Amino acid sequence: MAEHQHTHDTKPLTKNQRLVLERLEKTDGPLSAYSILDELRDQGFRAPLQVYRALEKLVDVGLVHRLESLNAFVACRHPSCQNHQSIAFAICEQCGSVKEFSEARIAEDLTSWAAETGFMLKKTTIELRGLCKDCVAKA
Amino acid sequence: MAEHQHTHDTKPLTKNQRLVLERLEKTDGPLSAYSILDELRDQGFRAPLQVYRALEKLVDVGLVHRLESLNAFVACRHPSCQNHQSIAFAICEQCGSVKEFSEARIAEDLTSWAAETGFMLKKTTIELRGLCKDCVAKA
DNA sequence: GCAATAGACGTAATAGTATAACATTAACAA
DNA sequence: TTGTTAATGTTATACTATTACGTCTATTGC
Secondary structure (H helix, E strand, C coil): CCCCCHHHCCCCCCHHHHHHHHHHHHCCCCECHHHHHHHCHHHCCCCHHHHHHHHHHHHHHCCEEEECCCCEEEECCCCCHHHCCCEEEEEECCCCCEEEEECHHHHHHHHHHHHHHCCEEEEEEEEEEEECHHHHHHC | CCCCCCCCCCCCCCHHHHHHHHHHHHCCCCECHHHHHHHCHHHCCCCHHHHHHHHHHHHHHCCEEEECCCCEEEECCCCCHHHCCCEEEEEECCCCCEEEEECHHHHHHHHHHHHHHCCEEEEEEEEEEEECHHHHHHC
């Protein structure tokens, strides 16, 4: 399924992929596939599959990340994301903001755990839930 | 069958909670809420909410974990799980097995990231996808 | 040029996951 | 008993995702 080879990916985005990506990039936070669909009806989107197909490609090439714990998607905010094996997300339960980060030590720890265990690691999902700095300050 | 001991869990499980937990404990792998429902129809289960309500409580007290990337649930295999802030799961994409583990260093890394960032961490989701040792050997 | 092919797209239908809303029953204290 | 709370039962619905199939278009090979 998902090959993380977007360094070699030169093919341009299709129209639908571009529309979905632009919608995500304009939004400061995660969007569900169906809310993307609703926001793209004016551009001719009619069915979920148009969104899901675009998302699949965008996630493949690393321009979009899927947040498993939210069933939602965010545009990648990381300049040239391809070197980070282990991307993590901090999701604020108050304001919904999502902060993407990448810690080398965490990636190393998971890699060494996999090596010790004999697990062939393909992909990691790391999602933190809590309150962002701003929302902590307000509380 | 061993009794689980949770520090903050004094109330005994209700009938539905016990049935759902037993079903998960008998199964070597994750189950979706709806497959639990199907398997408990003989015990009188009729509607998804009976399963979801039981699962919510079981997850709360730590007897069951939710796998976000699978929309599925597993019984906790960890003796006295309450001390592990950062539980992680390695999911085999070939055979579906799930290995639960807990690495102190990862928890420390995430905690220190949160401290530096001002993020008030409530819960972490760490899910690894790949091939387990056995499936790598077979390939 | 012109099939043949492959990929993106459109559309309808359906499968799978989760919760809202409300009625009923059980447990139990005043 | 009666009032209260928690758990349960039930129906309906919302939300998320995929299957199946048909069309269109761009490219490839002849």
